Amino acid sequence: MQTTLGRTLHALGLTLVILFTMFPFYWMVTSSLKDQSDLLASPPVWLFVPTLEHYGEIFADQKVVNAVINSLIVSVSTTALAVLLGAPAAYALARFEFRGKQDLWFWFISNRMISPIVLALPVYLLALQVKLLDTHLVLILIYLTFNLPIVVWICTDQFRSIPKELEQAARLDGANQWIIFRKIYVPLGIPGIAVSAIFSFIFSWNELLYALVLTRRTVQTAPVIATSFMSGYELPWGKIMATGTVIVLPVIIFALLVSKHMVRGLTMGATK
Amino acid sequence: MPSGAEATRDGTLPAAVPSGGRARSNPGYRRWTPFWFLAPAVFVLLAIGIYPTLFALVTSFRQYNITRPRDGFPFVGLDNYLNVLTDSTFWATLGLTARFFMTVIPFQLALGVLIALMLHRPGLGMLRALARVSLVVPLATTYAVVGLVGRLIFNGDFGVANQLIEAFGIPGFDWLGSPTGAFIAIAVMDIWQWTPFCALIFLAGLSMVPVEIEEAARLETPSKLAMLRYVQLPYLLPGLTAVLILRSADVLKLFDMVFVMTRGGPGSATDLVSVYIQRVGFRVFDMGLASAQAILLLIMTIVLSRLYIRLLYREIE
Structure with a gap:
């Protein structure tokens, strides 16, 4: 009796959790499939005839397509750079002892907490001077300030878990550190590198403040375009929600791939 | 990079380097090896993180309104x-x-x-x-x-x-x-x-x-x-x-x-x-x-x- 009741409550609670977490996402996706009269219905309708017209609209809109391409270019490039620069640094932090190591380590972690507005102001002024505003490059570089620490952190953790014996065997064969890194640590560390790359991609893809401030027309990213629909009287809600869905869907898929590592990625490993 | 020879020597003759020396705790690399692995990442973070922060610090001591460039950007202390x-x-x-x-x-x-x-x-x-x-x-x-x-x-x-x-x-x-x-x-x-x-x-x-x-x-x-x-x-x-x-x-x-x-x-x-x-x-x-x-x-x-x-x-x- 007691246990059946407990079990029912447990099931009910878990169902509520799923409803709670999925509702805004569900509402966005269904809204993107409603036609204008269903969207503006008051009270809102829950059952309706779905339409793909808004998706047709946004994929025909050159501005949206360009923005998605810009987001892809920026996120992929910054992720590639973060891995290229971060993985060797992680190797050094994982396997070498040197003075100042801990300070360096903490410096990487502190970068996680800094408000983007702190860097957005000076980077805007500097980019203005060197004519880098509204270029992919400035976003790619500034995104490294949060991607690089993530990559370094996750890869360090991964490299630490690789047995040192493998390295010693290779050294007996005459391999130098660079070869050991490339031939042993990179292949064995691929899971960690992949997780860190996915995180880096998610954070870059989701970013709004820097993109809002540092771009004008040509390299506006997807979140900036989605936000820009939010002006005027008649808001194109269907188009906005369709764009939102297109932006969010790929990151959710990626996030599901790394869901086991989500907590580590977001806390910089303070809790395992 | 000559560290290949270095690694071989340290690696093959661990007993020959009893204690002290450059790499006491972890033989097998030169003192500067970690530096080369770290340098690119640290350099980039310095350039895009610390340099702008310092720039912001300097700006915070100036009158700096970019809609009025004619005024220049004079230092105004605190x-x-x-x-x-x-x-x-x-x-x-x-x-x-x-x-x-x-x-x-x-x-x-x-x-x-x-x-x-x-x-x-x-x-x-x-x-x-x-x-x-x-x-x-x-x-x-x-x-x-x-x-x-x-x-x-x-x-x-x-x-x-x-x-x-x-x-x-x-x-x-x-x-x-x-x-x-x-x-x-x-x-x-x-x-x-x-x-x-x-x-x-x-x-x-x-x-x-x-x-x-x-x-x-x-x-x-x-x-x-x-x-x-x-x-x-x-x-x-x-x-x-x-x-x-x-x-x-x-x-x-x-x-x-x-x-x-x-x-x-x-x-x-x-x-x-x-x-x-x-x-x-x-x-x-x-x-x-x-x-x-x-x-x-x-x-x-x-x-x-x-x-x-x-x-x-x-x-x-």
């Missing part, structure tokens, strides 16, 4: 800082940020613990796995899109939030047009997005409780509350510290969602500190003042992150 410190709006936004934190965090902690306990409880494997995976969805959702969806949900004319409260007999209203309503709306969206984060951290804590202890306690007492208080709580505390510090840093950073949903309005009802600084910098274009504000924000963040490191990374080497 004027900007004096302006910030006596600027009641700045303090009001900080106060509001604190209030926002105090509003969302009790919900996030309570719901987080509750969800973690449900996910930790044995049984209902499929449903549990599904619920756990669903937690990832809010966390991954683009912050700006959370704001867009928030505007739709809390729309005064056809929002689903009104439909919900009307079902409880409360008349619907224009959430984002009223100061209290807008504040509640952004708080709800924040609670939605970040409760899963707390839940996952607490779940990680719960899974650290040794199984034997938990089993023994379960035989000892049927009370779930006693179990939580005496057995599980100690394992939740490190996670709690992490949540409190990270969430306060996140609230100081919070921009995207609020900017999209309310732009800080109506009036200054949702004018959190990052939203305000962005407006001073990029609407008023008073870069000197905004930089001073940003530097103060940075100092707060550094204090928080030192605290975080002090409290949570003790065990690492």
Whole structure:
């Protein structure tokens, strides 16, 4: 009796959790499939005839397509750079002892907490001077300030878990550190590198403040375009929600791939 | 790079280098080897992180309004800082940020613990796995899109939030047009997005409780509350510290969602500190003042992150 009741409550609670977490996402996706009269219905309708017209609209809109391409270019490039620069640094932090190591380590972690507005102001002024505003490059570089620490952190953790014996065997064969890194640590560390790359991609893809401030027309990213629909009287809600869905869907898929590592990625490993 | 020969020598003759020398603790590399691995990353972070920060620091001592370049950018000493410190709006936004934190965090902690306990409880494997995976969805959702969806949900004319409260007999209203309503709306969206984060951290804590202890306690007492208080709580505390510090840093950073949903309005009802600084910098274009504000924000963040490191990374080497 007691246990059946407990079990029912447990099931009910878990169902509520799923409803709670999925509702805004569900509402966005269904809204993107409603036609204008269903969207503006008051009270809102829950059952309706779905339409793909808004998706047709946004994929025909050159501005949206360009923005998605810009987001892809920026996120992929910054992720590639973060891995290229971060993985060797992680190797050094994982396997070498040197003075100042801990300070360096903490410096990487502190970068996680800094408000983007702190860097957005000076980077805007500097980019203005060197004519880098509204270029992919400035976003790619500034995104490294949060991607690089993530990559370094996750890869360090991964490299630490690789047995040192493998390295010693290779050294007996005459391999130098660079070869050991490339031939042993990179292949064995691929899971960690992949997780860190996915995180880096998610954070870059989701970013709004820097993109809002540092771009004008040509390299506006997807979140900036989605936000820009939010002006005027008649808001194109269907188009906005369709764009939102297109932006969010790929990151959710990626996030599901790394869901086991989500907590580590977001806390910089303070809790395992 | 000649380190190949070096590595071979050190590697093949470990006994020949008894102690002392360059690589005492970990033979097999030269003193400068770690430097070469680290240099690119450190150099890039210095160039794109530290250099702009220093630039902001310098700017914060200047009169720097880019809409009036004719005035030049003269140094004005501590004027900007004096302006910030006596600027009641700045303090009001900080106060509001604190209030926002105090509003969302009790919900996030309570719901987080509750969800973690449900996910930790044995049984209902499929449903549990599904619920756990669903937690990832809010966390991954683009912050700006959370704001867009928030505007739709809390729309005064056809929002689903009104439909919900009307079902409880409360008349619907224009959430984002009223100061209290807008504040509640952004708080709800924040609670939605970040409760899963707390839940996952607490779940990680719960899974650290040794199984034997938990089993023994379960035989000892049927009370779930006693179990939580005496057995599980100690394992939740490190996670709690992490949540409190990270969430306060996140609230100081919070921009995207609020900017999209309310732009800080109506009036200054949702004018959190990052939203305000962005407006001073990029609407008023008073870069000197905004930089001073940003530097103060940075100092707060550094204090928080030192605290975080002090409290949570003790065990690492």
